[in-house]
Amino acid sequence: MSDGGTVTVAEVLALPVLAHGLPKILAGHDRLDRRVRWVHITEWEHPASALRGGELVLTTGVGFPTRLDEWAAELADIGAAAVVLELGRCYHEAPYELVAACRTRGMPLIVLRRGIKFVDVTQEVHAMILTGQVRTLRAAQRVHDTFTALSLRGAGADEVVRAAAAMTGSAVVLENLAHQALICAPGEGTVEDALNRWEERSRATPSPTGRTEVCGQEGWLVTAVEFRGQRWGRLAMLPGSTADQQFLVDHVMVLERAAIALTLARLTHDTRWEEQAQRDALLDVLEQRHLSWRDTRTKIAALGVSTHGRRLAVVLVRTAERDVVLDKLRARFEGGALVGDLGERGIGVLLTFREPGGWHPLAAEIAELAGTPVYVGAEVGDLTEVPRSAAEAEQVADAVPPEGRPAVRTLADIGLPELFYSLRDDPRVQAYAERQLAALLAHDQQHGTDLLTTLRHYLAAAGNKSIAARRSHLSRQALYQRLHIVEDILGADLESGDRRAQLHVAIAALDAQRIRKRS
Template sequence: MSDGETVTVAEVLARPVLARGLPKVVACRDRLDRPVRWVHVTEWANPTAALDGGELVLTTGIGFPARLDDYAAEIAEVGAAAVVLELGRRYREVPHELVAGFRARGVPLVVLRRAVRFIDVTQELHTLILSSQVRTLRAAQRVHDTFTALSQRGAGAEEVVRAAVAMTGQAVVLENLTHQALVFATGERGLEDVLDRWEPRSRATPSPAGRTGVGGPEGWLVTQVEFRGAQWGRLVMLPTADAPFRAEHVLVLERAAGAVTLARLTQEPRWEDQAHRDALLDVLEHRQPSWPETRARLAALGVPAQGRRFVVLLLRVADRAILAEKLRARFAGTALVGDLGERGLGVLLAFREPGAWRPPAEEMAELAGVAVHAGAEVGELAEVARSAAEADQVAGAVPPHVPPAVYTIGDVGLPELLYSLRDDPRVQAYAERQLAALLSHDHTHGTDLLGTLRTYLAAAGNKSVTASRGHLSRQALYQRLRLIEQVLGADLESGEVRARLHVAVTALDAQRAGRPTS
C-alpha cells in the first residue's frame, strides 16, 4: 500500500480478484489515491441510505435510476471512494451521462469488461482493509506507548524530537513563535540542508487552519505546540522526495507536540535557554562536524554568522536565567546567550565592523550591574574558543564587586594577576613569609602597621603622600615605618624590598578579596 496504513482505489484495482475483470477507469483517473474504507455491493437506485462514506461501490447497474446524473450526485454527496460498474448485464457500454456525472463531481468511475464474482471481491478486499486497519491500530498504539513512556520519565524536548525522527525517518524541528529553530533532529539529512535559511523558509510556511496540516512551498507537515489555547511554537516535519507524509506521520507529530508541551510545563531550563546554551557550546567546543553547519545552526537561532566578527563575553551573576532572557530580548539578532555554569553567563556577540562589540558590551554591564569580562575580538568562528579562553582569564583576574564596566585583558595588572593566582599555594606561602611577623604584631598589639605599609607602598615610598593619605603627622609616620622595619627586619628604603613587599601585600589583599562572605 502506498502509505502503509490505508487502502486506495488504485491498490484495490490492482488486486487479482478485480484485475481479472479487466478494469478500465473512465472518470477521474487522477483521483485513484482516495482511501477505501469498505466495499459495498448495491443495485439500489438510491444507494446512499446504505453508505457512510469511503466505500468502494460494486454494481451491475440493474437498479440505476432514469437520470444517471442524479445517481452520480448521490454517490458524490455521501462520499463514496469510487464506483465499479460491471458491464454486460444492463450496459454493454458505459453511458456518457454517467461518465460525465462522475467526472464533474470528482469521483472515480471504473468499468469491468469481464464478469467477476462480487462475493470474491468483497471477501478479499475486506480482508485487505481489515489487515490495514489492524496495522494502523498497532502503529497508533506503538506511537502512544512511546510518547507516554517518554513523558512519564520526564524526557526533555530534545529526546522527544529524536524519538519522532526515529519513528518516521523524517527531519523534525521545534521552533518558537519568532521562527527560531530551538530543537532539531535531522535524521539522514544534513544539518545545513535542514536549517539553511530557516527563518524565511518557516515564515513562508503558514500555520494550518486546524491543528496539523501540510503547507508552504516545500510541503512541510506542521502542528501547533500549545497549552490551553496559548501557542508556544510549532513542530515541523520536513518531507523527503520519495516518501510522502502518511497518517502515521501526523499521529507521531501530534503526540510529540503533546510530549513537548508536558516537558515545557514540568522542566527547566526553557527551550530558548537550552538552545542558546547548546549552540554556544557547539561553537566553543567545536561540536559540529563543519563550520558551515555551525553557521547554519546560529542563523536558525536568529544570529547570522556569515561575514561577521565575534567576541565572547562572560558575566558573573546570581540569577543567570533572568539576565539571559533580558539580554536575548535586548540584543536579538546579534547575541547568543547561554548559561555556562560556574564560568558564568556566556555571550557570543556577532558584529560587522571591528570594535563594534564594545557599545553593546557596555550596555550589558549597565543593564546587568556587573562587570563584563571580554575576550579577544576574532574574525572567524574557528577562533571563538580563543576569545572565550581570554574572557575566562579576565573573569578569573577581576575581583568581585568592581564597578560595572567592560574589562579586557589589557585591564589585568598586578592586582588582577595576583587575584587570579590567589588560590595558588606558592603565592599564599610567599605572602605569608613576607608578612607573617607584621600580621602577628598587628594582631597582638592592636596596631595597623599593615595598613600603613600598604599606603606607603602605594605611594611608591613617598613619605609626604603616605602621611597625607594616612592622616598622620610626619613624626608619627616615621615612627611607624621604623617599627615596620624592626618587625620585618627589612630596609624600606630599598627598592627591591619595597617591590617584594608590594607583591606580598597585593597577594594578601587578593586572597582576602576572594574569601566568601558569610
C-alpha cells in the same frame, strides 16, 4: 493526508485477484490515490442510496439505467472511490456515455476484461482495510504509551520533540508566536535543512483553522501548543525531500500527543523554553556541542539572532542577583544577542554587531544593567572563533577582582596583581609568598608593627625612598630605620633589584590571597 485504516484505488488494482481480471483504466487516471473505505457490489439502477462515500463499486452493468451519465453523476456526488465494470456478461466494451461521464466527473472507471469472483475482491480488500485499522489502533496505543511515559517521568520539551521525530522520521520543530524555532529534532534530515530561513518560511505558513492540518506551500503538518488555555506557539512536522510524501493518521496522532505532552512539560518545569533554547544554543557554541558549525549558525538564526556578516564577542557577568540580571538582559537584547545562565562561569552574552569595536557601548550597557563589572573576550569575526572569546572573557573574570573600576574589563586590564589573583588558589604561589614573607608577617603580628606596608610602599616606589617616605607618611629617617629592620628580618639586601622584584611578586601574591579571603 492519508488514513491508516483505508487503502487506495491503486493499491486495490495491484491485488492479484483484480490483476487476474486484466483491469484497464478508462477514466480518472490521476485519481487513483483516492481512499477506498469499503467495497460495494451493486446492480441497482440507483445505487447511491446505499452508499456513504469512499466505496469501490463493483458491477457487471446488468442494472444500468438508460441515462448512464446520471448514474455516474450519482456515484460522483456521493463520493464513491471508483467504479469497476466487469465486461462480458452485459457489455463487451464500456459504454461511451459512461466513460465520458466518468471522465467529466473525475471518477476513476476501470473495466475488467476477464471475469473474476467479486466476493474474492471484497474479502481481500476488506481484510486490507481491517488490518490497516488494527495497525492504526496499535499505533495509537504505542503513541499514547510513549508520550504518557515521557510526561510521567517529567521529560523536558527537547525529549518530547525528539520522540516525535524518532517515531515518524520527519523533522519536528517547536516554535513560539514570534516564529523563533526553540527546539528542532531534524529526523532523518539535517538541522540546516529544517531551519534554513526559518522565520521567513514559518511566517508564510498559516496556522490551521482546525486542530491539526497540512498548511502552507511546503505542506507542513501543524498543530497548536497551548499553555494555561492560551495558544503559546506551534509544533510543526516538516515533509521529507520526497515530493509526493503524504502525512498519515499516525503522524497526526504523534504531533497532537506531542503537543499535549509539551503543555504538561511547560506546567511542570520552571524554565521557560525561550530561555532554555538560548542557553542551549550558547553552550553549543562555547562547548562545541554540535555536528557542524553550519547547523549551529542555522539554529541560532532560527532563534532570531543573525551572525552572518557580523562581528562577535562574549561578555561574562558574575553577580549574586543572577535571576534579576538575566531578566534584564533578555528583555534588552531580545533578538540581538544570545543570553544564557552558564552556571559557575556566570551569565554569558554573545554579542553581535556590525562595526569593529561595536561591543564597547553594548558591554557598558550590560554593566549598567547588571550593576557590576563585566568581562569581555576578544572581538572575533566568525562563530568558530567564539569559544576563544569566551575563554578569554573567563580568564579576565578569574583574574580581575570584582571590586572597583573599570566597569568593562578586558585582557588589557590584567597586570601582575590580576595575574596573581587568577593564580590565588595555586599552592605553589601560596608557598612562594609564604617563603618570602613569613618572617616579616610573624614579626608584625608579634610586635604590633606594620612593616609589610612600609615594604609595599618602598617596592611600589621602585626603591625611591623619598617617594616611599611621603606615601608612608614617615620621615626619611624613620623610613630608613624601618627598612633596615625589614632587611634584618628577611636577610635581604633591598638595594638589589632582583631581591626587590622577588619581594614585589610575593606581596602581589599575598594581596591576591587576602582579596579572596575577604570575598
